[in-house]
Amino acid sequence: MKKQITVLFLLIATFTFAQIDKMEPPFWYEGMNKSEIQVLFYGKNIAENTVSISNDVVITNVTKTENPNYLFVTIDTKNVASQTLKFTFKNGKKTFSKDFEIKKRKENSALRKxxxxxxxxxxxxxxxxxxxxxxxxxxxxxxxxxxxxxxxxxxxxxxxxxxxxxxxxxxxxxxxxxxxxxxxxxxxxxxxxxxxxxxxxxxxxxxxxxxxxxxxxxxxxxxxxxxxKDYVTNHWGAEHWMFKDMPTYDWFHQFPGYAQSNYRMTTQYDPNASKRDAKYCMDGWFVPSMPDLNQSNPLVLNYLIQNAIWWIEYADLDGYRVDTYSYNDKDGIAKWTKAITDEYPYFNIVGEVWMHDQAQISYWQKNSPIARIQSYNSYLPSVMDFTLHDAFGNVFNEDNASWNDGMIKFYDNLANDFLYDNTNNLLIFxxxxxxxxxxxxxxxxxxxxxxxxxxxxxxxxxxxxxxxxxxxxxxxxxxxxxxxxxxxxxxxxxxxxxxxxxxxxxxxxxxxxxxxxxxxxxxxxKEVIHTGKLTHYIPQNNVYVYFRHNDTESVMVIVNNDIKKHQINNSHFEENLKNFTSGKDVLSGQNYDLKQDILIEGKSSLILELK
Incomplete structure (x- = not known):
């Protein structure tokens, strides 16, 4: 009986010892640009073990933290074909193992549009x-x-x-x-x-x-x-399992514990900003229930990079929208973004940069002429055009145009397009x-x-x-x-x-x-709308006219924001009308003779395909 109890105790101890609660990423893919993968193992006192791997795959690094429940094992998967590898953990005479699969990658995955x-x-x-x-x-x-x-x-x-x-x-x-x-x-x-x-x-x-x-x-x-996919790099929830048992004290920003963000994103590039203000913008938490991730910690940054790439490959994603992009550690988020676009050169990522100034929004777009002044590049292909959104939110109630009100708000917004590297890659809404x-x-x-x-x-x-x-x-x-x-x-x-x-x-x-x-x-x-040049004219009487045009096609857009009807003198737009003689309205199907003035009703618009 005593012998049976001893054997049972050893079995229970071995089972407890061998338990791995989490392994992340759960698997990886062959032929990836990011071939060095840091596999996170989480379990009770997992760090007390030595670790090896099968099939001549190389372990390039093993990282332990102050929390013995974590072990970060880096392996090199370059030239490793799809197969199931085996991690072996050993502590004295006790050993256990965990399978880790290298999966076959979808053909042309890296070149996804x-x-x-x-x-x-x-x-x-x-x-x-x-x-x-x-x-x-x-x-x-x-x-x-x-x-x-x-x-x-x-x-x-x-x-x-x-x-x-x-x-x-x-x-x-x-x-x-x-x-x-x-x-x-x-x-x-x-x-x-x-x-x-x-x-x-x-x-x-x-x-x-x-x-x-x-x-x-x-x-x-x-x-x-x-x-x-909507990706959140800035914070997790307070119920996240890694917040409940932190791998490292500085996995999250500590003050210690919670401190509120000041939300002043201008501190990220303001040459006159105090270090304190910049810190409380980047490192402060949105709310107490959203602990702020520390992207300047290499373990955190690598975890986020691998997770983002894993989801693209696993779910066959076509893009990311990144929440609160400009609240991240600016150098860390640039590395995160570049790592993804290095893996997928044609992959688009749009970042939420909720600001009300074109230069400040532009700062966060890849190859920004503004950020270049400070030798910074976020590598973020697309940003959200919040200044255009601001115009949408009030201009149609401004019936009486003035120097600053009415359709001039759209004109003035677009007049600042020179601040952006790529206006076709702005998200508008x-x-x-x-x-x-x-x-x-x-x-x-x-x-x-x-x-x-x-x-x-x-x-x-x-x-x-x-x-x-x-x-x-x-x-x-x-x-x-x-x-x-x-x-x-x-x-x-x-x-x-x-x-x-x-x-x-x-x-x-x-x-x-x-x-x-x-x-x-x-x-x-309509390729002319997707990539054509934009030429616009200063609004008159709250009527805004602009053209989208390329070498083969031209579209004339007339927006009358006045409550009164207006006569549009086409001679004003001669440089864009050129040899075009008529235009067909996309919305009504009506044809307009461009040699004559166009009458447009109040609070209405025309989209004319020019012939």
Whole structure:
């Protein structure tokens, strides 16, 4: 009996000793530019072991930290074909092993084409878009349960709901989907936005599985659509397993513990800024529930690089949108961005740089003429054009033009395009999930929606639309974020209004959708809009005229923001009209004789394809 107890004790001890709770990344791929991979092993006192690996693969480094539950093992996978490797851990006479797979890579994966100005990006929040699988509305392993009656609660939208409605998005004319984050967020409440992630290798079970996310990308690719993942480099959630048992004290920014960001992003390049102010911008936390990651720690930075590359390869992603890009350690985030674009030379990444000055936004774009002054390069291909968004947010209520009000705001915004390295790679938008709803600002004035969409879809850059605006959805940000993130009508069983179908839309929803569908689908094949030169004219009487043109085609856009009709004298635009004699309006189909003045009604626009 005593012998049996001793054997049982040894078995239990060996099992406990051998336990690995986490291995990240869970596998890797052959033929990667990043061939040196740092595999993180997490388990009770894992660092007490020596480690070796099979098949003559070289371990180039083993890093231990002050926390014995972590071991970082770097291996060189260069020229290692797809196979299953075996890590062996030994502590005295006790050994155990863990398989690590090198998977075969998709053909031409490195050369994948990303999103660009030929695309229209559809931004959605998965929890609020459509519930395709009611069985995963709550998860026994995650704290917050579904409660659709709570505006800021989990409502049950998921990956299956997106897949079920891809045909709707495709019919609308959008070619890419940017979904807000889908990795696990185990906060006790307000977790539906998923920006406080608790596991960045795992899709939140209330959205589905990793395989479901991979299937979403595959279903989109069947439709020639692109999937853009929302990536958060600046912070995780306080429920993240690595925050609960930190690998190193400086994995997160410590003050010690929490300190609030001052949100003053100008300190990142202000030559007069105090070091304290710069530190509290970069290192301060957004909120107490979002611990701030320290990208200047090489272990942290490498972890984030590997995770980002892993998701691209695993899910076959087409792009990244990076949250709060300019709050990161500026040198660290540049290395992160460069590592990804070195691996995928044509991969596009757009960063959120929420500033209200073109020079300050430009600073963060790759090869910025502004950042060059300080010998800085973020390597970030695309930035979000918040100054253009600012104009969209008030100009259509400015009926009486002045020196500073009315359509001159668009003109002045574009006059600063010389500050950017690549204006075709700016993300332009009327609104997003953090701003006021366009239709709320303009009290669902359909004419003003038409004006906004006309400019958005014919302007330089990559247009992004926000889910539901195409059917007239509104929402008051003054009532809280949940009001601008309402459920899409028809996405839940029992919804009396199903705006996903033509027959289910109200007359008002149909008016919005039909217009949006027409203009977005027209834009799809218009290379002159995607990459053509922009020439604009100083607005007169609140009427803004600009041309998109290349060697073979020209489009004339006329936007009358005045409440009165106006006569447009075409001789004013002779340098662009040249030998063109007529123009056909994309929206109405009406032909206009360019030898005569054009009469345009108040609060209306024309998109003329010149002949």
């Amino acid at each position: 990303s999103f660009d100005a030929s695309d229209v990006m559809y931004l959605l929040m998965p929890d609020r878009f459509a519930n395709g699988n009611e069985s995963n509305d709550s998860s026994p392993n995650l704290q917050e349960k579904a409660n659709r009656s709570l505006p800021g609660g989990r409502h049950g939208g998921d990956i299956e709901g997106i897949i079920n409605n891809l045909d709707y998005i495709q019919e609308l004319g959008a070619t890419a989907i940017w979904s807000t984050p889908m990795c696990e967020d185990n906060d006790k409440g307000y977790s539906y936005h998923t920006y406080g992630q608790s596991d960045v290798y795992q899709i939140d079970a209330r959205y589905g599985s990793n395989e479901d996310y991979k299937r979403l990308a595959a279903e989109m690719h069947k439709r020639d659509m692109k999937l853009i 009327l609104e997003n999930h953090d701003t006021g709803r366009f239709n709320q600002i303009y009290k669902n004035d359909f004419k003003k929606y038409q004006l906004g969409m006309t400019i958005l879809t014919t302007m330089r850059g990559i247009p992004q639309i926000y889910y539901g605006s195409e059917i007239g959805m509104a929402g008051d940000k003054g009532k809280g974020d949940a009001d601008i993130r309402q459920d899409f009508p028809g996405g839940w069983k029992g919804d009396t209004n199903n705006a996903f179908t033509n027959s289910g839309r109200t007359a008002s929803q149909k008016q919005y959708f039909d217009f949006s569908k027409k203009i977005l689908n027209w834009r799809k094949n």
